[in-house]
Amino acid sequence: MSLANRLANILYKIAAWLESKRNPNDMKSKFVDLAPTDEADKGGVYSEAILFATNNAKVSNIALTGPYGSGKSSIIQSFLKKYPRTALQISLAAFVPDANSGDEDEDERVSRQEIERSILQQMLYGADANKLPLSRFKRIQSPGVWAIFKSLYIMFGILALWYVFHQREAIVSGNFFSPPLLSNWINVGSFVLAGVFLLMTIHHFYVASFGLSLKSISLKDVEIKPAHDDQMSILNRHLDEIIYFFQSTDYDLVVIEDIDRFEDSEIFVTLREINRLVNENAGVKRTVRFLYALRDDMFVNTDRTKFFEFIIPVIPIINTSNSIDMVLEQGKRLELNEHLNRQFLREVSRYLNDLRLIQNIFNEYAIYMDNLKTDGENLLNANKLLAILIYKNVYPKDFEQLHRGSGNLAEILNRQDELIRHGENTYRAEIAELENRLEVAERQTPLDLKELRQIYAMALIEKLPSNVVAVSLDNRAWIPVQQMISHNAFEEIIGSSRIFCRMANNGWKQVNAINLQSEVNSQKSYEQRKEEIENKAADYKKRSLRQIHDLRSDIAALRTTKLKDLLRLNAGHMQDIFGNFGDNGELARFLILEGYLDDTYYQYTSLFHSGRLSPNDNKFLIQVRAFVVPEPSFPIDNPKEVVAAMRDEDFRQSYILNVRLVDTILSDGGSYRDQAQKFFDFLSSEFESCEEFFNAYYASGQNVVGLLSGLVKAWKRFVPTIIASPNNISHVTQVVSKLPVTLLKALARDFDELPEFVSLNLPEILVNSPELEPERLALLDFEVKELAAIKEHSEIVRVMFDKGLFELTLANLEYAYQAILGESDLESLHERNLTSIRSTGNPPLIKRIERDFDRYLHEIVLGLQENSKENASAILEVIRHDDIDRDDLREFLGRQTTQLSSLEGVPEDFHAMLFNESVIKPTWENCLAFMESEGFSEDSLIDYLGRKLVRVAILEHPVPSGMDSKQLRLFLFAADSMPDTAYQDCVFQTKVATDSRRSLPPIPRESCH
Structure with missing residues (x-):
């Protein structure tokens, strides 16, 4: 069995070696x-120092000091590789279990015992x-090859004893x-074997008795314990075992690592004492040295020099400055x-100063990356995956709690709804403040204009006599002084060069006011200052409306705002949570606030299964089933x-009002036709109850076109409803800017209120949609009420102007004349408006x-x-329009100082009006031409001739020599105020006599001859 096991181990090692050789590059x-x-000490500097200390008879305790992760263990391994003698390595890289007792002294005692026991x-x-047969610490020994022979020996020994006993x-x-011969060898051999076996058995039990240790004998209330049982130090208690260990082994160097992690400097006192006792023991024939791997801050000040005879400092191979490498x-x-952001690596490496930690992070990265691939593709963010693994290695306990929805990171994620509500309340407060200021500004603007009028009125009153009760421009229409500021003719009064004043005694006086405006303000006229006030109010309103629009968009976008942005908006609320991360809280703060750790963590911490629901998805469905409507x-x-x-009936309820759900339904009309119809x-x-959803969808929805198109087709009352809505500006803006052209044109044709609403609210609409295409507005076929109000949108202004889609007002003409056509002489536009416009030669303006x-x-x-001061061609242009009101034409002609040179091109119906208003030059040719026209009016001609200008003109022009009766009558009437000599010269030139006295107009008696 033993041989078979050894052979199996050898074969296993050979197979592992061959496997490593098969593809070594990939593994590395x-x-x-x-x-x-x-291979850490390539220069051999540290090995040389340690070797010097181990060969020095005066050195017994050696310290290798350096920060955590500086490579102390690697230096020791590099040294031991070259060390010619045997060394014992002791590593305490394990955490001591916490004591159950709350007493601090007992905690320290238990911790000390655990360290020494290890x-x-x-x-x-x-x-x-086998080298420590007398040790009281017994260990399990595995039988070797010789165990078979030992078993045979014991068996034969027992048999021999049994045989001898019988x-x-x-x-x-x-x-x-x-x-006593060889024939009796069985008896002799059995006796010898029995005796040797018995002797060895007794010797074995005698030696084993040295390792016996009486711990406790209890006889009811009587208990016997060894005297040293209450000693606190385990090493001191078993000092004889330690000395026996060094007597029985050949170790001369003991390497102790990671003992500094327990922050207990007292252990070094015990170890130093043990080292001294071992070296002074007569049974130890060599010098035993202890080599410690410690942090630099393990001892305070110079205390460490008292414990160690030689100290070797280690320069760290990695720190925050070079960890990026x-x-x-x-x-x-x-x-x-190529996949990782270099800036992210540079910044996060500042928090990583342990090479083993970095290596382990990337080892785990390789495993996670291969396992989290979806359909063979890596669709995850490489930076976020690395951040998750950094978090996992630096905060392992919190990472484990995260899977159960607890811990610091989970608490931050759970506060997301609270942060969103806080942000919404903040934005709504800002909107309310802006709306309040806007309302105040709307009330303030008329007051500003009134104050401006009061300034100029006071300047005018200073020029008037003290007893003035009324003023007038023409000495006919009198305006009481008290009503002058609010009167419609106020601007004409302060703009006039002369003003008539009526005194309290009904007398009147003319006052020169030509320098009134320059005396009030030498730089700007009243009109300019008025325009500045109005523009200031308009600009403030526009700016405020844009801010309100942006804040409402921010409210709608809060639900989709990234966690890092929410935390930055509410940084003051997160201080306590980041503090819970402890000393490494700055790393957690960086990863979270930079967006590398967020609510998508689950995608990087668990395997993907098709059809799974994320925590957010599950939370949404839980709320729906609990009849709670989530935010849009x-x-x-x-x-x-x-x-x-979701259930079918859910799509007819407010649960469907979610931006992502609506995007999905609208994006695939074929698959979700029924759901879309219900929606x-x-x-x-x-x-009316869906306004919040519309605001959210307009801000972050991906298919606004589909939403509006579907509503227009499914709902005939859509346009009137959105115009009546409190958020009508927002709705109409989306309709005009997003709806397909064909539908938009049809709506403008079917609903007159839509173009009218756009015309009235165009500035606000453009605030909400500054990128609106001008052609879309042209489709609505409405007129811009005020071009200057949308001057920031020059492209739209130009298109609407070129198409003539603007209201015909003086303000629009002035803006077009200056801003669009590039003219600067507004005075000319005011004195001869039509002439100036015709001189521009702009077809759209003239056509409009x-x-x-x-x-x-x-x-x-x-x-x-x-x-x-209209010129003759402009006057003729006005006269040729037969659709204008006669009274307006008469008033227009009566104001003009320019006279037509002849009646050529003037319709005969207007001849009499020209003579009545003195718009025709006073020449014999014009008078005679008028008398011959069908529109001749004797009264008009007589009135015309009775004017001074006409009489002067007749004197300056030769009288025709062949006058008929009509001409003679004209001459005789005009001769009333002629000097006698001129009159006589004209009479003597006349060759035609009158028909009768009666046919002549009334003439002075002295002229009858």
């Missing part, structure tokens, strides 16, 4: 052992039992030994450097499995005016009080 590249290496066990049980009478009588080396060994952004990791686990039915029936010319003339041109 994948795993490394954590045992100390015997030293004694490794010392005595490490030697061959022949005792013959032995006494002497007949047993006769005859060790990490990269391990990554290179596993061919991971509740994280679901395997939505298809959750959908499969849309629920939305259409419970729209032509489309609503009647409105343009009434609201813009006539709204500009200073618009009186």
